[in-house]
Amino acid sequence: MLEAAFVDIDWQSHERSVNTFKDGPHIFLVQFLHGWLPVGKLVSRYNPVKYPSACPSCNEPTEDSKHVLTCPNPERHKWQAALKTSLRHRCESVDTDPALLDLLLWGLNHWLQGIPIPAHSVPEWITHLLHSQTMIGWDNFLLGRWSKHWTTLQFQYFQRNHIEVKNKNHGLSWSSNIIRLMWDHCYKEWKTRNKARHGKDAEDKAQRQLEKALRTIRDLYDLKPKCSLQAQRHYFYPTVEDHFCTDTDASSLENWLETYEPMIMQNIRHRQTNSDRRLRLIDEVFQP
Structure with a gap:
């Protein structure tokens, strides 16, 4: 991010x-704001066999x-x-400038769709806000990193139209109210994603665990x-079949993984190191 945008x-x-x-839990918010949610791309770095990146x-x-927020699955x-519906209702309930509301919804929609906002789609008097937020990033808008012009223009709207200033319709109360609403929806979507990953109920979760164990053992x-x-x-049976x-349930398979997977991976690393040094293990020299 450019320094001008940061400021x-x-x-x-x-x-x-x-x-x-x-x-939502504080740990979610911290991970969400800093890009450290345990998504496939991130956790697969630790163990691509156990944690798929897809x-x-x-x-x-x-x-x-x-992708967590833009997944095309219906x-x-x-x-x-x-x-978008919640944002419209919340913004209207706190007397948000209609032009700001339109820009807010347009900006989010264009970011979610991956389409830049054309400058001519907003009134001339808020083009500087569009430029500022675009420089900061509309992804950052969803993360609560708003341009300072949002609250300034909201207050100016009140002055022009002689609207009564209340506790929740201007300044930090107004902006933080809307930001928290966006985060609430993001957290709900994260929970939906987790159900898709880990299962919706106990039976589904057990099936996912079994599939995960089978996939990991095959790998x-x-x-x-x-x-x-x-x-x-x-460490191994003659074949995976x-x-x-022999091990027919998830518990037995997971116990085997917990016991032998670290040993297997360590053995592979050790053997690779010896190969790089052009060394051979004694059991490879004197085969039974």
């Missing part, structure tokens, strides 16, 4: 919003933070309409040739 952010509104957000709801191969897409068996001969004999015939 133009209304950090007081952002701080007020953070301090008064009560609609979106759980569509065919997108890499799920990042933006069930996942519903939150956008709910967000480990694909790595079997990279292990030493001793590790292949000690033999393994699944």
